[in-house]
Amino acid sequence: xxxxxxxxxxxxxxxxxxxxxxxxxxxxxxxxxxxxxxxxxxxxxxxxxxxxxxxxxxxxxxxxxxxxxxxxxxxxxxxxxxxxxxxxxxxxxxxxxxxxxxxxxxxxxxxxxxxxxxxxxxxxxxxxxxxxxxxxxxxxxxxxxxxxxxxxxxxxxxxxxxxxxxxxxxxxxxxxxxxxxxxxxxxxxxxxxxxxxxxxxxxxxxxxxxxxxxxxxxxxxxxxxxxxxxxxxxxxxxxxxxxxxxxxxxxxxxxxxxxxxxxxxxxxxxxxxxxxxxxxxxxxxxxxxxxxxxxxxxxxxxxxxxxxxxxxxxxxxxxxxxxxxxxxxxxxxxxxxxxxxxxxxxxxxxxxxxxxxxxxxxxxxxxx
Amino acid sequence: xxxxxxxxxxxxxxxxxxxxxxxxxxxxxxxxxxxxxxxxxxxxxxxxxxxxxxxxxxxxxxxxxxxxxxxxxxxxxxxxxxxxxxxxxxxxxxxxxxxxxxxxxxxxxxxxxxxxxxxxxxxxxxxxxxxxxxxxxxxxxxxxxxxxxxxxxxxxxxxxxxxxxxxxxxxxxxxxxxxxxxxxxxxxxxxxxxxxxxxxxxxxxxxxxxxxxxxxxxxxxxxxxxxxxxxxxxxxxxxxxxxxxxxxxxxxxxxxxxxxxxxxxxxxxxxxxxxxxxxxxxxxxxxxxxxxxxxxxxxxxxxxxxxxxxxxxxxxxxxxxxxxxxxxxxxxxxxxxxxxxxxxxxxxxxxxxxxxxxxxxxxxxxxx
Numbered sequence: 001x002x003x004x005x006x007x008x009x010x011x012x013x014x015x016x017x018x019x020x021x022x023x024x025x026x027x028x029x030x031x032x033x034x035x036x037x038x039x040x041x042x043x044x045x046x047x048x049x050x051x052x053x054x055x056x057x058x059x060x061x062x063x064x065x066x067x068x069x070x071x072x073x074x075x076x077x078x079x080x081x082x083x084x085x086x087x088x089x090x091x092x093x094x095x096x097x098x099x100x101x102x103x104x105x106x107x108x109x110x111x112x113x114x115x116x117x118x119x120x121x122x123x124x125x126x127x128x129x130x131x132x133x134x135x136x137x138x139x140x141x142x143x144x145x146x147x148x149x150x151x152x153x154x155x156x157x158x159x160x161x162x163x164x165x166x167x168x169x170x171x172x173x174x175x176x177x178x179x180x181x182x183x184x185x186x187x188x189x190x191x192x193x194x195x196x197x198x199x200x201x202x203x204x205x206x207x208x209x210x211x212x213x214x215x216x217x218x219x220x221x222x223x224x225x226x227x228x229x230x231x232x233x234x235x236x237x238x239x240x241x242x243x244x245x246x247x248x249x250x251x252x253x254x255x256x257x258x259x260x261x262x263x264x265x266x267x268x269x270x271x272x273x274x275x276x277x278x279x280x281x282x283x284x285x286x287x288x289x290x291x292x293x294x295x296x297x298x299x300x301x302x303x304x305x306x307x308x309x310x311x312x313x314x315x316x317x318x319x320x321x322x323x324x325x326x327x328x329x330x331x332x333x334x335x336x337x338x339x340x341x342x343x344x345x346x347x348x349x350x351x352x353x354x355x356x357x358x359x360x361x362x363x364x365x366x367x368x
Numbered sequence: 369x370x371x372x373x374x375x376x377x378x379x380x381x382x383x384x385x386x387x388x389x390x391x392x393x394x395x396x397x398x399x400x401x402x403x404x405x406x407x408x409x410x411x412x413x414x415x416x417x418x419x420x421x422x423x424x425x426x427x428x429x430x431x432x433x434x435x436x437x438x439x440x441x442x443x444x445x446x447x448x449x450x451x452x453x454x455x456x457x458x459x460x461x462x463x464x465x466x467x468x469x470x471x472x473x474x475x476x477x478x479x480x481x482x483x484x485x486x487x488x489x490x491x492x493x494x495x496x497x498x499x500x501x502x503x504x505x506x507x508x509x510x511x512x513x514x515x516x517x518x519x520x521x522x523x524x525x526x527x528x529x530x531x532x533x534x535x536x537x538x539x540x541x542x543x544x545x546x547x548x549x550x551x552x553x554x555x556x557x558x559x560x561x562x563x564x565x566x567x568x569x570x571x572x573x574x575x576x577x578x579x580x581x582x583x584x585x586x587x588x589x590x591x592x593x594x595x596x597x598x599x600x601x602x603x604x605x606x607x608x609x610x611x612x613x614x615x616x617x618x619x620x621x622x623x624x625x626x627x628x629x630x631x632x633x634x635x636x637x638x639x640x641x642x643x644x645x646x647x648x649x650x651x652x653x654x655x656x657x658x659x660x661x662x663x664x665x666x667x668x669x670x671x672x673x674x675x676x677x678x679x680x681x682x683x684x685x686x687x688x689x690x691x692x693x694x695x696x697x698x699x700x701x702x703x704x705x706x707x708x709x710x711x712x713x714x715x716x717x718x719x720x721x722x723x724x725x726x727x728x729x730x731x732x733x734x735x736x
Contacts, residue, residue, distance in 0.1 A: 052420055053448035073567040075648075076669060080421040095568020199441040200463020205483075205574065280443075301444060 040329040041068025043091070043107045043131075045098075045122055046114040047077050050136065054301060055113065056085065058321035064329035068106045071098055098122070102129035108332060111163075111325075112136060115212045116219065120145045127156040132332050134325070136163040138223050139345030141214040143353050146346035153342060161328045161338035162345035164227065168323035170315045171295055171304040172231070175284065178293050180234035184309055185289025187269070190232055192284040194224040194299050195258070195276030200251075209254055216255030218355060222275025224299040226351050228284040229263055229271040236347060237271075239264040241364040242355040247278055261355055264364075408697040409436025410502075411459070411475045413466075413490055414482040415445050418504065422669060423481065424453065426689035432697035436474045439466055466490070470497035476700060479531075479693075480504060483580045484587065488513045495524040500700050502693070504531040506591050507713030509582040511721050514714040521710060529696045529706035530713035532595065536691035538683045539663055539672040540599070543652065546661050548602035552677055553657025555637075558600055560652040562592040562667050563626070563644025568619075577622055584623030586720060590643025592667040594719045596652040597631055597639040604715060605639075607632040609732040610723045615646055629723055632732075 042065050044051045059067040069091035070081050078092045091106050101107055110126035111134040119140045126133045139162050140146050153160040166172040179187055195217055206212040242261035258276040283296035291309025306313035331338045350367050358365040410433050412419045427435040437459035438449050446460045459474050469475050478494035479502040487508045494501045507530050508514050521528035534540040547555055574580040610629035626644040651664040659677030674681035699706045718735050726733040
């Protein structure tokens, strides 16, 4: 338990109402009380599905932060959000007035929820406007862009975090503990997959455009499989060999559909992983010397279920994004690095870059 | 009053709760009671802003129809809508399973809310699946596509309506009456404009792509100005001369930003109109022999205000889309043409086509 933020009865009631009963899970889940009682203001940039379907609703459950502003090019969207979330006109921006956010004390954190190709520009502009930044995953089109984003935020002396909600999801956190602390002995095998059946095109057609999305299932869903392997082991992979499959080439004519890979870690351990826009996958299976553990469903917005050699995990569900945003607000208060900083996004993008190189070369590629 | 659907006390209470007090306005507002008490099912195709911000909420206020299904390529969106609107799994489709809607008795009407370039395909597939169709405005990329859509719906013996919500908005309906019945004498001048300041790009960037949107401010906003002129006079224009202006050519590099036009009617009467992605316009000003009348704001989702030589209009506000969808459901029940059928969309697209020809030629162009 964080001594700066003693766990109060009020906290207990609040967390309970989210369904978090397993209070001994981790001190990180309990250090959410703001120091001075004032919530930090978050502005969402981009009001597509992830904002309206996930982040907006989650921000009704946060305790350290609240939805204080929005950025959208569409006055009609602004109007709808303004009413729903009671946002004052002065906290509503568009992409041309964006930089004026620097003068707005109601906005402490900017959350970039745009198509991937716009992450770099708006993360950097947000930091230059003096605001702390959360950038959605995948962090950027490639590792080089990630490096520029990290450097720009450092230069502006602002914190940068990536929208890796599962680092705040207790089943995934338990997997990190079981794997990294070798609770069941050394990990001997990891297999993980993530994907969904992309059911055709619609307003979000940007996901199928390489220039806007950077890639397909690998960028959008594979990131979770890569993360899962990395945080189970607590190590960084050194090489990868990948292959891909397309059953709907006319539809996925610019981006990858299904990708399979073997991810090599120091010492030669190999984790198998896959991603897809054509299969409903969402699991992380781990074998260790003393038994098997894992998650299924592992990575979705809905419930997560886990198992260990001792039986099923009995861990309540939480609102991932509420936990994630509250933690970042607390990091901002304490001026400390998030557990999912820009560097964490960069690590994944180095793996992604190597997987794409391997798909091109047909060979094992080093992760550099 | 429609004799098949006598206006009951229950209707009165319901309409009142929407803020419709001016009950003498039009019998069309009062003929909404379903024959057998069963609401018709509507499926929304495409879950972008207009669906989540306008149509979904409006469908909580409809009486003849309800949101029975959705079509989306994204399982996560499907999940969020399913919870919010209590939609059973069997009524959730994607773009690949779309045609199976033909076997679903819960879905009577399909509402196409996709980027413009997809209107034709999904309107035709909906009709071929045996469903009645509402297609959002602008109806299609051009008049030729509109004709194909009308023909396909006729061949399938299904009703087709365009999302012209203002034909069900009482201030605009009053303008139709004042102009067409010459309540203040012959109309001597019409000036109308519609537009907003497009504040940069975001997830809805398809609006800036000519291949997906068909055009810019003219297609999206100018349609209202064209409609306003046409329904004030109750006549069809015969020619148009147009010019355009671009202050942000790098941004509007594919589509029109601001367009001005002179719309000529039979007998030589000329209405001036304009559309923009760079000005906040939304008015319809009419001069008649015995005085001036008009609307401002005229066309937005929010409140509409009107004036006549006798003073301001005192007409309550309604939920435009709820009125529009309820009317179409009633048309389906009675198997009668909507007041805004495909032919109404075609008439506007013929004007739009002529405006684009005039922008190219620099000359007055006939509307054919």
